[in-house]
Amino acid sequence: MMTLREQLREKISAAFYRHGLLCASYPVPIILFTSASILTCCYPLLRLPLPGTGPVEFTTGVRDYSVPSHEPQGDLGERPDWYRGPPVAYIQQVLVKAAVSPWDSSLVTVDVFRSPLSRAFSLLEEIRNHVHSDSLETLCLQVTGLFPGLRRMQSVLPEHGCLLVSPGNYWQNQRELFDSDPDLLKTIQKHEPKGLHTSATLRDLLFGVPGKYTGVSHYNRKRVVTYTITLVLSSYDARFLGSLRARLKQLHPSANCSLRDDHMVHVHFKEEIGIAELIPLVTTYIILFAYIYFSTRKIDMVKSKWGLALAAVVTVLSSLLMSVGLCTLFGLTPTLNGGEIFPYLVVVIGLENVLVLTKSVVSTPVDLEVKLRIAQGLSNESWSIMKNMATELCIILIGYFTLVPAIQEFCLFAVVGLVSDFFLQMFFFTTVLSIDIRRMELADLNRRLPAEAGLPPPKPGPLRPREVPPPPRPSPHTITLQTPAFRNLRLPKRLRVVYFLARTRLAQRIIMVGTVIWIGILVYTDPAGIRTYLAAQVSEQSPLGDPGGGGLPPHLGVAPVFRGGDPTSTLSIHPAPDPTPLPENQSQGHHGSARAGPLPQAPPAVPQITWGAEDEEGWRRLSFRHWPSLFSYYNITLAKRYISILPVIPVTVHVSPQEAIETRHPQDTRHPPPPIPKVSADLQTDLTLYKVAALGLAAGVLLVLLLFCLYRVLCPRNYGQNGVAHGRRRRGDLPCDDYGYSPPVSEISPLLLRGHSMDIECLASDGMLLASCCLAGQIRVWDAQTERHNIDFNGCWEQRDGWDSVGGATEPECLGSEARGPSVSGDGLSEEEDSYPLRHRTAPARPTLFTDQPDLTPLIDTNFTSQPPSHLSTPPREGFDFGGLVERAYIEHEPPSNSTYPSPSSATADWESSVWAMELRGNLIAAGRSSGKLELWDAVEGSLRCSNEDGVSGITALAFLNNRIVAARLNGSLDFFTVEINKPLCLLQYRGAPGRGSMPPSPCYSSEDVISCQLTRSVQCAHQKPITVLRAAAGRVVTGSQDHTVRIYRLEDSCCLFTLQGHSGGITAIYIDQTMVLASGGQDGAICLWDVLTGSRVSHVYGHRGDVTSLVCTTSCVISSGLDDLICIWDRSTGIKLYSIQQEVGCGASLGVISESLLVTGGQGCVSFWDLNFGDLLQTVYLGQSSDGQGVRQLLVLDNAAIVCDFGSELSLVYVPSVLEKLD
């Protein structure tokens, strides 16, 4: 079984390998092929209807109408797909136009509509009681109760029985209530919604014509009232309707009516998306985008992150489209709402595979060919990809057996989507990835060539200088040369400010565009709302209430279906071109006189009722939401269904003035007609228009502001710090540059420890003491006694190997810094006081070898200014509170120490050589010199305790453990020394603050002891090439050399235990700790994890392009930094890369771990703190004001969570209290 699985695995792996080779070899044809197949698969989608919310209609004749069958009939070409089966309802409207005629001047405005409206009741009665083989009760749509939430509507809309709507509903269809209603308009108005109404109002529903055409108002100058009685029928009975039509026409003849009655219109409504449906939809899409964002953010170590992220999204989206297309092709019409299930499909298919592929490919060795990298990356992940896919298919299959049709359909889409996603991953994404990797390599090549040419050798890392044979004398040239190189690097950063701004603005714009689109969608989904309203307002404003005559198309914003509608007012400009229907009881003369003066301002005495083409399909003037909202009140949806609208039945009613007066309510006459009919109305509409505009504007502004606030909340002020929206910036943000944006205000003030005259070469600490050594050979020891915010530094003593500059006058700054000597304080006063060593040094006459360049010849002029313990033990209050006053402290402190304790030189040391390695244990400093000499200095007193000159090759690295010193030499030999003390160990009292248990268990030596240093063993050919790294821990000594090997020695007997081979380049970094975990990094960019006990390789990963410069481990992860300015964080147990941080070019490669989750890196004039859990930059501390290119090359984490790093010729101590708290 196992073998079968293995075989399968191997086969899959091999297949993937070959496939990867193929993809990387022929990228362009494959991409073309994939695009073609995507397009082919998506082709069937063209036949699917485009999403839209407007209804569509279809007209048939009335005479030969029969209910369409359910089965699709092929022959009927123009018949739409939806025209199948019976409609939801048949709508029969009875359009009533009523007027009091002739108009009597004794009538009041209320009479215009009171008596015409009252006629509705008798008409209703007539309709209800009409019987022709069937009664209305059997034909009409029976409704069973209103929507429960609509308490307001309960009294108005019919709650049971026939759905029959008329204005009479306002009065419960009871004439008595109508008659006793003192104010009809108020009753009508009472039910109107407050504020802006966006869909059909109750008034529209009941009157059946748009509100302004009803004529029910005080300002009705035409004095014609229009309303409809709407019957909703569930079944169609031509005979009943015909007899009803005939009866009504007979009762109320419309003389000049020539309305066609031979066409019925079927209106099909699409899926409607309201706000309520939109909210969950929008939510799912927001979650989807968040998912995509967080997923693609993980793409790393590629040339174009955005490009690959886009490719990933394209892969998923087009696989979905392909899935839908394929399903459509094979006759499966999607019944699910595509927009709704789409996010879930994306989430199910997921972006994980794509990310896994990317990760796998980028973690292949960089020195391989691109083709091979792709192939290898693919084959590495082939098994997991196949396994995942099989699992997902299984899950979906299970879902298929739920036998729920919707879930089955979803699963079907998901399966096809998964398969097509796999196809696209394999062909499309892999190819894109190969192109990207190739581009990256090209760019890398371009980048590295000038960089390597421009940078001097000492730049790369702390260990690099030792690999090359050192110059006979470390000249300051190498240091001063660095500056221009750094300055050059700074130039493109300025350019980046522009990019940075551009990028942020881009994000803002995207948000703005999104807002606009969103608003657009809102407006689009509710076209009956504001736009129609505005259009209506505009048309109303046209002079003489004549919208039809002007150039204004009144259906400005109405959906296309209403194009045919011509919502002109009932009485058009044609002053009754046809004979007016005259009731018998009206005298001709009266009529004639009325026609004689049809003044615009004076309304005609006889209201003229005309029937135009616009009345034929009067429902078109209504909002297209009219019918859906009417049905929705009864919880009936019209989405994806249709209704049939029957031809309208015209009814003309003339009411005599006497009747109008009779039907009057006593209070009607008390209402005087409002005096200002026209102007105020105009003003009112004007105001409404402006109000609408202002409200819209305000809403827009508010929305933009809201989004802006949201944006600010999501993306904190400094994008470089914790920006959420800029995943790319955030990772790669430079800790060490001064951009246009303000760097974070660091409250952690670094303490600058000055005193060295040249760049610091070595740093060593044992927790209590800190020793630093500069290129000049000067060793300074600092006592870091820190207590919370009060940091007291006592410069204990200094051992100076003075360099004098004879020809130094040519380079004043060099001389100046040199002359100042130990008390470089930037203060003239101390310079004066410090004249002693200066004078002393200028005395000897060295031959001037070079006059044109600084020749800093060494001079036997060791100036020991040692301090007695009494000085050290000065109470802290007299000591220096360095809360920001470092410099002043030195003014106070340094001069006395120099002037008081000048000690003559002890010329025992070899001053020609510089210190290359230094270690500090107890109070002994072990210094390895370039001459091969090992010296032991007393760290407290500053005296040379012993020295050993057994070796001749320069000591490149030192390890000091217990009483053993291991020295690695340039020639590859390894020397073991034993430090012997004549007196037993004793603890020195003045060292070590009480209560601090973190003191390392290192032996202390008193000044009385005689210390000797014996070479116990020398391994001559430990390595073939210079030893670059030496680390000791847990009784083991580990050496790494340029000969590509790592060796492990036992400390006690200096026996070589293992030789570890596995790197293909020189070893540049080694980490070993007490848990016997060994990590090594080499020039090949590889990191190996070894088991020290067995000597076996645990894992081998490629993480860097170029040397690994530094390695640190925490208990859970390994952190490496490389020459490619990348910091990679690896999982310690599995060797899987968790993430990487891209730093700016030229950032330091020094690393330090403060706690489990806090990483500190040295940068260009700054140190940065990173959160290891996320790779987020927590804080950047700038060491100096200028930060001009002084890279931090060495970084030491002290026990009390202080960080010491070199900063040019200064030491910088950064103390992070919050970090300390975290440790606690």
Place this chain on the structure above:
Amino acid sequence: MSHCAPVSLRTCLTVYLTTNLGIRGAMLFSVGVFLALVLNLLQVQRNVTLFPPDVISSIFSSAWWVPPCCGTASAIIGLLYPCIDSRLGEPHKFKREWSSVMRCVAVFVGINHASAKVDFANNVQLSLTLAALSIGLWWTFDRSRSGFGLGVSIALLATLATQLLVYNGVFHYQGLQYTSPDFLYIRSWLPCIFFAGVITMGNIGRQLALYEYKFIQEKTHQD
């Protein structure tokens, strides 16, 4: 940290931690309220084909206390999960990424969507499907025993509480306000939805807890 100088750093840290806890709680609360509103709307949509304009307001006016309750519950759950993780000493290591959390939330909404929109043949089928989906959610995004236990117990408790409320007439299911009461239907999806919600909230809470340290730092910056 200069403002910290007079007080001891430990005090400072405690202040930070509590504010951080507050921030986390507030975020979880808002997420809970938001999800409750949205999912409630989804459930209502099951019974309402089209929303007349007046319905939405009536939904939000009645039983206004439900979303805050959901928010509070989700805040408690979201804080409880990381707490329990640290108490048990088994930190949750499985898929701790925002993308995974987002996927989890999306699947949770999807389960709700399915329960609201999909028509099942009977309630047993509905229950089984939802249970399978919820367990799948747990297996995909959580896989911790503590998470499962907490999820199941909270789901049972919450279902019990809801049923008590309903039988005492304090609360009507939003979705059923408009149709005849169908408690069997409700009972079949409620525990599963609760379980999935607990898992989701726990996931979010754990992810937010990762930011604990970050918030301290941000706070330091702002000060």
